Amino acid sequence: MTQQYPQPPAQGQPMQPMQPMLPPKKKHTAPKVIGIIALLGLIGLVSCVAMLGKAANDVGKSIEQDQQKNAPRAVVVGKAFTIGKHETLAGWKVTKDAQASGARAGADPGAELHPGRYVRQVRQGHC
Structure with a gap:
């Protein structure tokens, strides 16, 4: 193999100075x-x-x-109210209930073991 060297410029052409080779830029x-x-x-x-x-x-x-x-909500006795899906109609009242108060079966309905317990009574025909 023969090595190739840069050829001198032909006669009549001015000689250009050689540009220095810069290293390639880093891309980072x-x-x-x-x-x-x-x-x-x-x-x-x-x-x-x-x-x-x-x-x-x-x-x-x-x-x-x-x-x-x-x-808790304030409720007036006898007036209709609704809580969620539960609807109570007007005319309801609070009464004493022998079963809710803890009375024994066959005992005098007036005798209560726990006075003060009350349940609401719904008018007939309404649930």
Whole structure:
């Protein structure tokens, strides 16, 4: 094999100075890749925190609604009221009940073991 050397310029052409060979530029891909991965991780972390915050807020609202649903309510004897799906019509009253008060079977209905226990009595034809 013969080695090829640069040929001198032909007669009549000016000689151009040789440009120095510069080393190729480094592409610095590693810092770019690490930066992109860090950015994606940060976006993922922020979205997870947002979803957890939304879920916690929804649970808090649900608990509050449940507490409001089970809160005691003022009821006037004889007036109609509705609690959830339970509807009580007007005309109801509170009476003493021998079974609810703990009276024994066959005992005098007026004798009560636990006075003060009351149950509501529903008008006939209404449940």
